[in-house]
Amino acid sequence: MLTMKKTTLIKNLIALLLVLTIGSISAQERIAVIQDSQVKLLDAANGDLVNPSFITLDSGTPKALIQVDDEIWITYQLGDKIERYDLEGNILSTIDTGMDNIRGLGIVNGTEVWVCNSGTNNGAPGDAIIRFDFNGNNLGSFPITPQSDSPFDIIDRGNGEVYISYSGSDNIERRDYSGTFLGNIVEPGVVSFIQQIEIEEPGVILAAVFSVISGGNQNGLYRFSETDGSIIDFWNLGNLRGVAKLGDGDILWSSGAGVSKLNPVTGVSVLISGGSAQYFGRLNLDGCTTPATPTGNAMQSFVQGATLADIVVDPTDVTWFATEDDAINNENALPLNTVLVDGETYYAVNIVDGCLSNPFAVTVTVTLSVTEFNDANFSFYPNPTADILTLKYTAVISEISISNLLGQNISELRPNSSEVALDLSFLPKGIYLITVKAVENSRTIKIIKE
Numbered sequence: 346m347l348t349m350k351k352t353t354l355i356k357n358l359i360a361l362l363l364v365l366t367i368g369s370i371s372a373q374e375r376i377a378v379i380q381d382s383q384v385k386l387l388d389a390a391n392g393d394l395v396n397p398s399f400i401t402l403d404s405g406t407p408k409a410l411i412q413v414d415d416e417i418w419i420t421y422q423l424g425d426k427i428e429r430y431d432l433e434g435n436i437l438s439t440i441d442t443g444m445d446n447i448r449g450l451g452i453v454n455g456t457e458v459w460v461c462n463s464g465t466n467n468g469a470p471g472d473a474i475i476r477f478d479f480n481g482n483n484l485g486s487f488p489i490t491p492q493s494d495s496p497f498d499i500i501d502r503g504n505g506e507v508y509i510s511y512s513g514s515d516n517i518e519r520r521d522y523s524g525t526f527l528g529n530i531v532e533p534g535v536v537s538f539i540q541q542i543e544i545e546e547p548g549v550i551l552a553a554v555f556s557v558i559s560g561g562n563q564n565g566l567y568r569f570s571e572t573d574g575s576i577i578d579f580w581n582l583g584n585l586r587g588v589a590k591l592g593d594g595d596i597l598w599s600s601g602a603g604v605s606k607l608n609p610v611t612g613v614s615v616l617i618s619g620g621s622a623q624y625f626g627r628l629n630l631d632g633c634t635t636p637a638t639p640t641g642n643a644m645q646s647f648v649q650g651a652t653l654a655d656i657v658v659d660p661t662d663v664t665w666f667a668t669e670d671d672a673i674n675n676e677n678a679l680p681l682n683t684v685l686v687d688g689e690t691y692y693a694v695n696i697v698d699g700c701l702s703n704p705f706a707v708t709v710t711v712t713l714s715v716t717e718f719n720d721a722n723f724s725f726y727p728n729p730t731a732d733i734l735t736l737k738y739t740a741v742i743s744e745i746s747i748s749n750l751l752g753q754n755i756s757e758l759r760p761n762s763s764e765v766a767l768d769l770s771f772l773p774k775g776i777y778l779i780t781v782k783a784v785e786n787s788r789t790i791k792i793i794k795e
Contacts, residue, residue: 374629376589376597378604379407379419380622384434385604387617389627390592392606394618400434409449409498409541409624413458413479417628420447420460425467427460429481432630440481445469449498449541449624453507454522455637457484461496461509472496472513474524487524498541498624503637504659504750505775510539510552517542517550517569519773527773531574536562541587541624545596547643547751548572553585553598566598566607572753580607582614589625597625629700636697639663639705642752642778646710647685648718648786654681656691656707657789659750659776663693663705672704687711718786725779729793732770736781738763744782749775769794 375386375395384400387393400417405424410417416437417430426441427450445464453459458477465471472494476484489496495513502508506527507520515537519527530550531539538556545551550569557564566585568578587599596607598614599622607614629635641658653665665679666672672692679691689709695702722739736742741763747756755772767779772794780789 410626640750
């Protein structure tokens with residue numbers, strides 16, 4: 346267990362790293378916010394106002410915006426439309442059919458845009474998620490059940506899962522890419538009226554909470570545990586609509602009073618821009634769309650002689666770096682045959698069409714082993730699998746553990762058998778890591794659950 350002094354030291358080091366990396370943020374990376382019928386641009390590192398009138402908007406309560414490839418899409422909650430702009434702020438086209446009372450939107454699975462809809466006018470489907478391709482074609486919708494649920498924001502968590510926030514049932518839930526409900530993260534009744542949400546870091550969800558529960562939790566800015574939905578931190582800041590994390594560690598938040606910046610260490614919040622504001626969005630105005638950050642277990646163990654190619658992350662075709670600065674600047678990439686050093690941290694970057702993701706850090710433990718796990722005598726099938734995964738080894742398999750790509754342990758068992766029929770039917774669709782231990786050695790494999 347960490348002592349208080351060690352915990353404080355770690356927090357200070359993290360804060361220092363954030364400050365040191367501010368200069369590495371692209372000069373064209375901006376956080377946009379909708380305020381007073383304008384899209385305003387803020388510095389993604391420190392929240393400074395860069396452009397107070399990037400796009401002038403119509404009436405009809407513009408609510409949320411995202412970047413879709415080389416376009417900017419903006420929803421109008423009461424205007425019942427989506428306006429599409431280029432990266433210079435010039436309008437391209439409008440989608441204005443089949444929607445009513447729309448709010449947040451997000452890119453899902455890298456191929457679709459999902460929009461939160463609540464009304465039934467204009468032939469809209471009511472409380473539902475409406476799906477579009479990147480060309481603006483309506484791909485259909487799926488209903489939110491029960492129908493009292495009113496979706497307000499949506500983010501793709503990766504690994505086949507989407508998070509949705511609600512004002513009707515006041516929860517944050519998980520769904521797969523087909524829209525199937527997987528369970529709640531934040532249960533109904535904990536807070537009231539959740540608007541914009543964002544993943545602050547693996548395991549932590551930022552949430553803008555608009556309303557007060559009579560006799561219960563207040564409105565304001567919340568940090569929720571991604572694992573069990575518990576409240577990690579809370580700041581009573583008023584009727585929040587939007588939320589976004591800055592590069593320096595501060596947190597932007599918006600309300601009817603304006604756009605402000607909170608220092609989560611001191612709890613001090615300062616106003617950046619006055620006037621009624623809505624959601625934030627992240628833009629790369631040089632036309633580069635940031636790929637998904639790699640995922641995996643942040644702590645991994647190997648036997649002596651293992652290389653970077655043995656580290657398990659998703660996607661598998663990442664580029665590795667020895668330092669975070671190198672990873673951010675795409676400098677001094679390491680070859681996959683680089684031998685792992687005990688205690689070192691390596692940084693994986695997903696590079697797509699020359700665009701870099703945020704780096705994902707993996708710290709390795711390298712141990713000596715007299716007898717290594719013999720891959721030639723080990724087999725597993727089928728992969729992908731819908732239910733049963735068969736594991737066979739010439740030695741007795743003593744332990745099996747299942748975890749997700751965030752490194753969260755899901756299940757453990759001790760079969761003490763050389764052949765195991767592992768039942769995975771209880772798992773949602775996605776990618777999982779299964780560690781098999783035999784004698785004093787282990788092997789981790791990646792399994793796709795259909």
